[in-house]
Amino acid sequence: MIIFYNKTTGKIVGTIDGRIHREEHLKMWVGNKEETDRIIVNWKKVGNEFEPDHKQKDLFIELDKKQSDIYKYRVDLKTKELS
Amino acid sequence: MTRKIVIAKTGYNALTETDSDNLAYSSAYNTLKYYVSGSLTINVNVGSSTSYSYTNSVNHNLSLFPFHIIYVKYSTNWEMIGTNYSTGIWPTTYIYRKFEGWVTKTKLYVKVRGNTGTDVTDTYSTDFRYKIFKNNLNL
Numbered sequence: 001m002i003i004f005y006n007k008t009t010g011k012i013v014g015t016i017d018g019r020i021h022r023e024e025h026l027k028m029w030v031g032n033k034e035e036t037d038r039i040i041v042n043w044k045k046v047g048n049e050f051e052p053d054h055k056q057k058d059l060f061i062e063l064d065k066k067q068s069d070i071y072k073y074r075v076d077l078k079t080k081e082l083s
Numbered sequence: 084m085t086r087k088i089v090i091a092k093t094g095y096n097a098l099t100e101t102d103s104d105n106l107a108y109s110s111a112y113n114t115l116k117y118y119v120s121g122s123l124t125i126n127v128n129v130g131s132s133t134s135y136s137y138t139n140s141v142n143h144n145l146s147l148f149p150f151h152i153i154y155v156k157y158s159t160n161w162e163m164i165g166t167n168y169s170t171g172i173w174p175t176t177y178i179y180r181k182f183e184g185w186v187t188k189t190k191l192y193v194k195v196r197g198n199t200g201t202d203v204t205d206t207y208s209t210d211f212r213y214k215i216f217k218n219n220l221n222l
Contacts, residue, residue, distance in 0.1 A: 014141055016121040025119060030141045068156065071124055071210055
């Protein structure tokens with residue numbers, strides 16, 4: 001999942017779904033680059049399973065099941081984590 | 084004889100079935116090529132007697148008008164784009180909201196627009212879900 005958020009407020013403005021993002025996804029952008037930034041959460045292989053390569057992996061596993069819940073969160077501008 | 088891949092629905096013979104409604108897949112027909120999905124949101128906070136319009140967008144960089152689907156969440160329902168709502172009494176407590184979406188050769192856009200009456204304000208957040216396919220609409 002790629003999460004786009006407002007650089008000033010931390011409010012999430014859009015997402016791109018997926019676990020492993022190709023170059024064509026990485027070229028995509030939501031909104032205006034001067035106003036929004038992004039967090040890229042790729043999944044990595046651990047043993048025989050894949051899991052989010054992120055400190056908040058449990059949260060991203062839940063969001064992977066129901067992407068529309070992303071708007072219950074906002075981005076902490078200091079830690080770049082969802083809160 | 085042209086070779087093709089056919090998967091029949093349960094109860095039908097893929098080797099002999101000719102009715103496409105009874106096939107789960109046939110390479111004889113074009114299919115949608117799924118490209119990407121995601122979400123967009125727009126926040127509205129407007130005063131009384133206001134006509135407004137806000138957009139949000141994601142660039143797809145496909146250089147074509149892609150087949151796409153956009154849903155909008157209104158209350159607890161997910162509905163097709165293009166729906167509109169009104170409530171209250173004109174010109175005092177009237178509130179109008181409309182949700183739109185479209186594509187260009189480079190971007191997918193969503194938009195909310197509406198207006199408010201003289202005695203009412205409007206504050207809400209609208210979530211959109213989009214899917215873009217790599218099928219050219221040839222527009």
